[in-house]
Amino acid sequence: MKLILAVVQDQDSNRLSSALIDNNFRATKLASTGGFLKSGNTTFIIGVEDIRVDRALQVIKDNCKSRDQLVAPVSPMGGNADSYVPYPVEVEVGGATVFVLPVEQFFNF
Ligand code: 2BA
Numbered sequence: 001m002k003l004i005l006a007v008v009q010d011q012d013s014n015r016l017s018s019a020l021i022d023n024n025f026r027a028t029k030l031a032s033t034g035g036f037l038k039s040g041n042t043t044f045i046i047g048v049e050d051i052r053v054d055r056a057l058q059v060i061k062d063n064c065k066s067r068d069q070l071v072a073p074v075s076p077m078g079g080n081a082d083s084y085v086p087y088p089v090e091v092e093v094g095g096a097t098v099f100v101l102p103v104e105q106f107f108n109f
Contacts, residue, residue, distance in 0.1 A: 001103040002053050004046040007032065008064045008096045013042035016063040020046065023059050037071060037093070047106060057098065064096040 008016055013029060020027045025046055032043040048056045070088040 001106055002048050002050060003101045003103050004044070004048055004053070004056055004060075005099040005101065006044040006046065006060050006064075006096045007034075007094075007098075008042050008044065008060070009067065009094050010040050010042055011067075012064045012094070012096075013044075016044065016060065019059050019063045020044075020056075023055065025052070025056055025059070034093075037069065037091070039069075041094075047103065053100060057100075060096050060098060064094055066092055066095045069093045 006016075017027065017029060025048065028045040030043045030045065032041050033039065034041050044060075046056055068090050069092075070090055072088055073086055
């Protein structure tokens with residue numbers, strides 16, 4: 001068994017939830033916050049039998065789009081002004097950031 005951790009954009013999370021259910025995957029959604037943008041995203045925890053991992057990854061891929069997002073400049077306020085960028089910077093976020101971990105044991109008591 002594997003544990004898939006998928007960090008996705010909030011805009012994709014409902015569509016991905018529905019697609020996982022349609023494909024008979026069980027998942028838990030956690031509200032999360034990106035360390036860099038400090039804005040909300042959604043982390044899915046999906047426990048999957050080894051032979052269904054590729055299908056789960058395909059469902060995630062098919063339902064998560066990458067988007068450009070503007071990062072507002074943060075005032076240096078007493079910090080080092082050398083690295084201060086006075087205009088918004090565009091970064092490309094997601095599709096999905098996915099980790100696949102081995103599961104040692106699984107219980108459903
Ligand atoms: P954030 O940390 O808010 O990052 C949002 C996007 O900002 C990233 O998109 C990337 O394009 C950019 N970015 C992140 N750190 C950067 C940096 N130090 N310099 C320049 N640009 C940077 P994604 O790579 O698609 O990541 C989307 C979200 O996935 C991240 O949100 C974070 O919540 C999660 N994530 C990404 N890589 C991760 C990792 N190695 N471990 C844990 N979570 C991760």
